[in-house]
Amino acid sequence: MPMPLGKLILFTSVMASGGGALIYYLIQKTFSRASYYQLALEQLHSHPKAFEALGTPLNIHYLELTDKYSFVDIADAQLKIPVSGSKSAGYLYVSSSRDAPFNRWHLQEVFLELKDGQQIPVFKLRRQNGGKVKME
Numbered sequence: 001m002p003m004p005l006g007k008l009i010l011f012t013s014v015m016a017s018g019g020g021a022l023i024y025y026l027i028q029k030t031f032s033r034a035s036y037y038q039l040a041l042e043q044l045h046s047h048p049k050a051f052e053a054l055g056t057p058l059n060i061h062y063l064e065l066t067d068k069y070s071f072v073d074i075a076d077a078q079l080k081i082p083v084s085g086s087k088s089a090g091y092l093y094v095s096s097s098r099d100a101p102f103n104r105w106h107l108q109e110v111f112l113e114l115k116d117g118q119q120i121p122v123f124k125l126r127r128q129n130g131g132k133v134k135m136e
Contacts, residue, residue, distance in 0.1 A: 024065070027065060028062050028063060028065075031063055031072075031079070032060075034072075034077075034105075035104070035105045036072075036077045036079070036094060036096035036105040036107070037079065037081070037094070039096070039105065039107050040079070040081065040092060040094040040096070040107065040110045040122075040123075041060065041081075041092075043107065043110050043122050043123040044058075044083070044092055044110070044112065044122055045058070047112075047120075047122045047123075049120055050112045050120045050122050051085075052087075053085075053087065053088055053112070053114060053118070053120060054083060054084065054085030054086075054087060054088055054089070054090070054112075054114075055085035055086035055087030055088065056085060056086060057085065057086065058083065058084075058085050059083065059084045059085065060081065060082075060083055061081075061082035061083065061084065062082070063079065063080070063081060063082070064080070064082065067080050069093070074101050075097055075098055075099075075100075075101075076095075076096070076097050077094070077095075077096045077097070077105065078093075078094065078095050078096075079092075079093070079094040080092075080093055080094075081093075081094065083112070088114050088115060088116070089114070089115050090112055090113050090114035090115050091112070091113050092110065092111075092112050092122070093109075093110065093111050093112075093113060094107070094109075094110050095107070095108040095109045095110070096108055106125065107123055107125060108124075108125050109121075109123065109124050109125065110122040110123040110124075111123075111124075
């Protein structure tokens, strides 16, 4: 016996919205497990000024997948990670790169921008003469 059209539409819409939510969740998990994401959060946790400006407990929120700032390709990654604490909220801007596919990611710059516009540099990679790397 064929299914009535109304039930078919309801069933299809429930399955499609559930599938969309699952895909969104899986994309968020993929980003949160990536080394460029984890390295940036480690820098934030080890930076006392940024940690103090946000307050504890520190909350890391889902990425805004439609944000034009965030992108990842084979050699470069830029993310805008929403963060908040008891005192303030803002975004952690992350810039990372790697020399070749399957090589390790290296942070280039990480800074925290609070809702009031204040920017706190968390990490910056600088190359000095002779190719030596200096971290700030």
